Amino acid sequence: MDFSLWRGDRALGRIDLRESPMDGQLSGVLVPAQDAHALQSLMQVILPTMPGGAAFQFPIEPDGVERTSPRTLPSRPSTVDLKPLSTREAQGVPPELRLRICDEGGVEQPTRLIMLRETRLSADATISMWGVAAELEDPRAG
Numbered sequence: 774m775d776f777s778l779w780r781g782d783r784a785l786g787r788i789d790l791r792e793s794p795m796d797g798q799l800s801g802v803l804v805p806a807q808d809a810h811a812l813q814s815l816m817q818v819i820l821p822t823m824p825g826g827a828a829f830q831f832p833i834e835p836d837g838v839e840r841t842s843p844r845t846l847p848s849r850p851s852t853v854d855l856k857p858l859s860t861r862e863a864q865g866v867p868p869e870l871r872l873r874i875c876d877e878g879g880v881e882q883p884t885r886l887i888m889l890r891e892t893r894l895s896a897d898a899t900i901s902m903w904g905v906a907a908e909l910e911d912p913r914a915g
Contacts, residue, residue, distance in 0.1 A: 775877040781869035785809050816888045827865035835891035
C-alpha cells in the first residue's frame with residue numbers, strides 16, 4: 774500500500790515505507806514532492822479526546838550523521854513547570870498546517886503522532902540505514 778504526507782490540502786511527498794518497528798506504526802522516508810517547500814523537523818501530536826481532535830506541534834532537532842561520532846540523544850529535564858495555554862494555543866495547529874497521512878485512494882489514515890526528522894549527512898559519511906548501505910561522495914572532490 775502506498776502512502777503520502779499532506780499539510781492541509783498540499784501534498785508534501787510520498788512515504789517510502791520501511792519495516793515498522795512495532796505493530797500499529799508506520800516508518801519510512803519522505804520523498805518530497807517536486808514543489809514541496811523546505812520541511813522542518815517537527816512532531817505533531819493528535820489528541821482525539823480534544824474537540825475536533827486537536828493537533829499540537831513541537832519542533833525537534835535534526836539528526837546529524839557523522840562517521841566518527843555515535844548518535845546521542847539530547848538530555849531533557851524529567852519534570853517541567855506546566856503553564857496555562859492561551860485560547861489560540863489550546864486550539865492547536867490550524868487545519869491548513871496540520872499533517873496527515875493518506876493512502877493511494879486519498880483516504881486519510883487515523884494517526885496519533887506524526888514526526889518529521891531531517892537527517893543531515895556529513896560530506897564524508899558512510900552510512901547504513903535500514904539495511905541499505907550508501908556511500909556519499911564529496912561534491913567538491915574531482
